[in-house]
Amino acid sequence: MPNIQQMDxxxxxxxxxxxxxxxxxxxxxxxxxxxxxxxxxLFPNEQSLSSVDTVINKLQAKTDELSIEAERLTGSQSxxxxxxxxxxxxxxxxxxELFQKIQDIKLKAAQSESMVQEITQDVKSLDYAKRHLTxxxxxxxxxxxLVTAVDQLETMxxxxxxxxxxxxxxxxxxxxxxxxxxxxxxxxxELSDRIxxxxxxxxxxxxxEFEHGxxxxxxxxxxxxLLHDTCLVASALGDKTKEKIIKxxxxxxxxxxxxxxxxxxxxxxxxxxxxxxxxxxRLLKTLDEKHADIFPPQWFVTARVCEQFCNYxxxxxEQVLAALPQPDVKELLHGLQLTIEFEAQLTKRYExxxxxxxxFVLTHMDYRLLIKLGVDRPFNFTRSISSSFQPxxxxxxxxxxxxxxxxxxxxxxxxxxxxxxGSMVVLPSSTDxxxxxxxxxxxxxxxxxGKAFYxxxxxxxxxxxxxxxxxLLGGVSRxxxxxxxxxxxxxxxxxxxNTADYCCMTTSQLExxxxxxxxxxxxxxxxxxTVKEDFMSAVSQCIDxxxxxxxxxxxxxxxxxxxxxxxxxxxxxxxSEYVSQLQDVVKRYVTVIGRTxxxxxxxxxxxxxxxxxxxxxxxxxIFRCKHISEIGAEQMxxxxxxxxxxxxxxxxxxxxxxxxxxxxxxxxxSKGISKAExxxxxxxxxxxxxxxxxxxxxxxxxxxxxxxxxxxxxxKGVKKPEQGPLLDAFxxxxxxxxxxxxxxxxILPVTETGNTSIxxxxxxxxxxxxxxxxxxxxxxxxxPNSLPPFARNMQGSPTLYSAxxxxxxxxxxxxxxxxxxxxxxxxENFRKLVMTGMAFRKDLQERRxxxxxxx
Numbered sequence: 001m002p003n004i005q006q007m008d009x010x011x012x013x014x015x016x017x018x019x020x021x022x023x024x025x026x027x028x029x030x031x032x033x034x035x036x037x038x039x040x041x042l043f044p045n046e047q048s049l050s051s052v053d054t055v056i057n058k059l060q061a062k063t064d065e066l067s068i069e070a071e072r073l074t075g076s077q078s079x080x081x082x083x084x085x086x087x088x089x090x091x092x093x094x095x096x097e098l099f100q101k102i103q104d105i106k107l108k109a110a111q112s113e114s115m116v117q118e119i120t121q122d123v124k125s126l127d128y129a130k131r132h133l134t135x136x137x138x139x140x141x142x143x144x145x146l147v148t149a150v151d152q153l154e155t156m157x158x159x160x161x162x163x164x165x166x167x168x169x170x171x172x173x174x175x176x177x178x179x180x181x182x183x184x185x186x187x188x189x190e191l192s193d194r195i196x197x198x199x200x201x202x203x204x205x206x207x208x209e210f211e212h213g214x215x216x217x218x219x220x221x222x223x224x225x226l227l228h229d230t231c232l233v234a235s236a237l238g239d240k241t242k243e244k245i246i247k248x249x250x251x252x253x254x255x256x257x258x259x260x261x262x263x264x265x266x267x268x269x270x271x272x273x274x275x276x277x278x279x280x281x282r283l284l285k286t287l288d289e290k291h292a293d294i295f296p297p298q299w300f301v302t303a304r305v306c307e308q309f310c311n312y313x314x315x316x317x318e319q320v321l322a323a324l325p326q327p328d329v330k331e332l333l334h335g336l337q338l339t340i341e342f343e344a345q346l347t348k349r350y351e352x353x354x355x356x357x358x359x360f361v362l363t364h365m366d367y368r369l370l371i372k373l374g375v376d377r378p379f380n381f382t383r384s385i386s387s388s389f390q391p392x393x394x395x396x397x398x399x400x401x402x403x404x405x406x407x408x409x410x411x412x413x414x415x416x417x418x419x420x421x422g423s424m425v426v427l428p429s430s431t432d433x434x435x436x437x438x439x440x441x442x443x444x445x446x447x448x449x450g451k452a453f454y455x456x457x458x459x460x461x462x463x464x465x466x467x468x469x470x471x472l473l474g475g476v477s478r479x480x481x482x483x484x485x486x487x488x489x490x491x492x493x494x495x496x497x498n499t500a501d502y503c504c505m506t507t508s509q510l511e512x513x514x515x516x517x518x519x520x521x522x523x524x525x526x527x528x529x530t531v532k533e534d535f536m537s538a539v540s541q542c543i544d545x546x547x548x549x550x551x552x553x554x555x556x557x558x559x560x561x562x563x564x565x566x567x568x569x570x571x572x573x574x575x576s577e578y579v580s581q582l583q584d585v586v587k588r589y590v591t592v593i594g595r596t597x598x599x600x601x602x603x604x605x606x607x608x609x610x611x612x613x614x615x616x617x618x619x620x621x622i623f624r625c626k627h628i629s630e631i632g633a634e635q636m637x638x639x640x641x642x643x644x645x646x647x648x649x650x651x652x653x654x655x656x657x658x659x660x661x662x663x664x665x666x667x668x669x670s671k672g673i674s675k676a677e678x679x680x681x682x683x684x685x686x687x688x689x690x691x692x693x694x695x696x697x698x699x700x701x702x703x704x705x706x707x708x709x710x711x712x713x714x715x716k717g718v719k720k721p722e723q724g725p726l727l728d729a730f731x732x733x734x735x736x737x738x739x740x741x742x743x744x745x746x747i748l749p750v751t752e753t754g755n756t757s758i759x760x761x762x763x764x765x766x767x768x769x770x771x772x773x774x775x776x777x778x779x780x781x782x783x784p785n786s787l788p789p790f791a792r793n794m795q796g797s798p799t800l801y802s803a804x805x806x807x808x809x810x811x812x813x814x815x816x817x818x819x820x821x822x823x824x825x826x827x828e829n830f831r832k833l834v835m836t837g838m839a840f841r842k843d844l845q846e847r848r849x850x851x852x853x854x855x
Contacts, residue, residue, distance in 0.1 A: 146175040150194055157202055162229035169236040203241050206230045210245055218253040220290055227294045246301055250308045263319050270320055273335045277342045280309050303350045303379045310384035317388040327392055329399040336389045336447055343381045350379040393452035404463040411471045425598055426499040434506050445517045454522040457514050464531045472496045472538050476545045485549050487592050494596035497542035501599055504535035547610045550589050557581045558621045566625050566632030575642040583646050594654025607650045615672030620749040627717040633684035644673040683716050694729045703745035704734040711748055
């Protein structure tokens with residue numbers, strides 16, 4: 001009977017199922033009742049408290065109902081019930097009987113299990129016996145088959161029935177695999193020994209048949225079908241026997257080759273290498289016609305003959321080449337070319353054969369046949385012989401070196417004398433050189449893509465350097481040394497510039513092509529960066545040469561400027577003759593450059609460099625004029641404006657289509673011209689009064705450099721002994737403006753004894769730029785009567801011209817810069833500008849005087 005304690009400890013799951021069966025729905029009957037939660041559900045908020053009486057009444061009714069039910073149940077249990085006791089005793093007795101029956105069933109089940117085991121034990125023994133009997137019968141059958149096959153194989157081998165022997169041998173070998181674990185049985189061991197001896201006998205028979213089947217010269221004397229059957233036996237015997245047959249056959253077929261092409265014979269030399277390949281082709285033709293039915297196709301016997309032939313030939317060529325003092329490059333390349341073509345033919349021949357066998361295997365969908373047929377590796381004869389030539393390709397590289405050297409030397413004269421009808425864009429030598437590079441690249445890639453190819457890349461780089469320095473820069477230098485500059489010489493310089501740019505771009509393409517062809521180990525080593533840098537440097541040097549060449553043509557006309565009597569000039573007219581000559585020279589030569597330069601970016605660079613260099617030289621020549629009067633300075637301002645107009649037209653010269661002057665270029669011209677104009681305005685200022693001149697100098701030059709002040713005084717014709725008062729006044733003024741003035745405005749050029757070096761550029765102080773802008777803006781409001789006496793005297797001077805960067809009436813960049821109406825307008829504008837400057841200076845002076853009076 002179950003324990004009472006165990007009955008009391010009922011699990012929650014069991015209690016839940018009991019309540020579910022009894023149909024308990026009242027939450028008060030739940031075993032996990034929470035009174036607080038139950039009350040909160042009845043009264044969720046304060047308003048629900050009003051129904052508390054109703055809830056109490058319900059609870060009271062439920063309590064009364066439960067009390068009545070409890071009394072009923074208690075009364076029924078307390079009354080004597082004889083029938084109930086009897087039922088309880090009967091239930092207990094039934095349980096005991098049920099327990100006894102269960103014990104009986106368990107006992108009978110154990111007895112039944114014992115009986116089944118006794119019965120099945122005999123069945124298992126019979127089953128094991130059946131399995132062993134079946135295996136034994138199978139083994140006996142295989143043994144019987146093996147013994148019969150061995151007996152038949154011995155008979156057939158004695159009778160030279162090789163085709164049947166091959167089939168039986170394969171069966172015997174397969175059957176013998178099943179008896180590996182029975183080697184301890186005497187009969188099986190003896191049978192294994194018979195099979196081993198039989199394999200040795202068959203091996204000897206096969207080799208003997210092949211020895212008797214061929215003459216010493218390799219010609220066939222035996223029966224083809226018999227040799228074919230022996231090959232089948234050799235395949236069954238395994239790879240060792242097959243390799244013995246193939247090796248003997250290959251050696252036999254190449255025996256004559258070893259005799260004919262001995263190293264001591266003339267026929268074995270480099271110039272007769274084609275005879276070697278012709279000999280093999282004849283041999284292969286014989287083998288294909290007479291021996292094709294002997295060997296299975298998957299043996300690739302002729303391919304093995306070719307492999308051994310290549311090994312012999314490579315060894316022979318290594319000895320032949322080593323014995324030569326220095327192989328002739330033509331014979332070397334001819335022999336290498338023939339060798340490479342021969343290797344390609346062999347590779348193509350056997351690739352086709354292997355592909356046919358692969359197609360056969362794929363058709364039968366049995367990939368194991370690839371290994372069984374022995375075609376797991378393709379035949380590749382590439383470099384099988386030509387590798388012997390690789391150590392001697394330096395002879396080829398040296399020959400190419402000499403050829404390129406000769407070509408580049410010839411370009412020096414050919415480019416100078418080339419027929420140029422005006423359509424030429426680059427020098428013809430450059431395209432010829434890169435075409436030669438392409439052909440040489442393709443040829444060398446056939447010979448080698450390793451060390452020799454890398455050496456060729458280095459050779460290419462070397463001669464590109466030489467071409468840049470000897471042909472391009474050398475030709476430019478020779479043209480520059482020619483004192484008589486012509487349009488042809490200048491066009492050559494420009495063509496050299498185009499060629500350098502073309503070579504730089506083509507060199508990048510060449511570098512990529514070389515990296516594609518060369519072996520992986522050399523790819524990272526190939527670099528043409530220094531070559532491309534050389535060509536870009538050559539572009540810059542060609543631009544500088546063009547600038548110097550045009551400047552040299554301008555030099556005589558600037559010399560004329562020095563010789564003009566600037567100190568005694570009494571009137572201002574149209575532009576000077578040297579300016580007109582400068583215009584003709586610059587237009588003629590710059591037009592040639594503009595038409596010839598292919599990359600207009602370089603033409604803009606040329607314009608920038610020419611303007612910067614020319615204006616620096618122009619200022620230098622202004623200082624070389626010994627004495628410039630005020631009228632002379634006015635004439636120089638007129639000439640300077642004409643030069644500015646010329647320089648602004650340079651970007652338009654020789655350029656087709658609508659072109660505008662670049663903004664930065666215009667600023668560069670304006671900045672350089674402003675420096676010259678500032679200098680000339682300072683020279684044009686009257687010396688009387690001294691303070692007025694000093695004020696005007698400080699206003700225009702805006703520096704405190706005493707040397708600059710003294711040099712400009714010399715330019716005005718004031719000798720050093722006479723400069724004392726002016727220097728003193730200048731010294732006093734710079735003391736007052738020491739914080740506002742620069743130490744040196746670099747208005748003077750850097751001069752040396754015997755020559756003049758031109759500074760790269762100069763910058764005007766921002767104060768001058770701002771002041772000039774203010775002057776130009778207020779020009780129309782200027783009152784001439786407000787000028788100081790020294791400025792009023794200038795009103796009677798000859799008419800002047802304007803220094804404005806734009807001019808009216810200019811129909812084309814090649815039009816005449818002189819002319820009556822235009823000159824009149826320019827002179828009137830410039831008079832207003834000068835008068836405005838004087839008014840500005842007078843206003844400054846009046847303000848200072850008023851400040852002094854107040855002090």
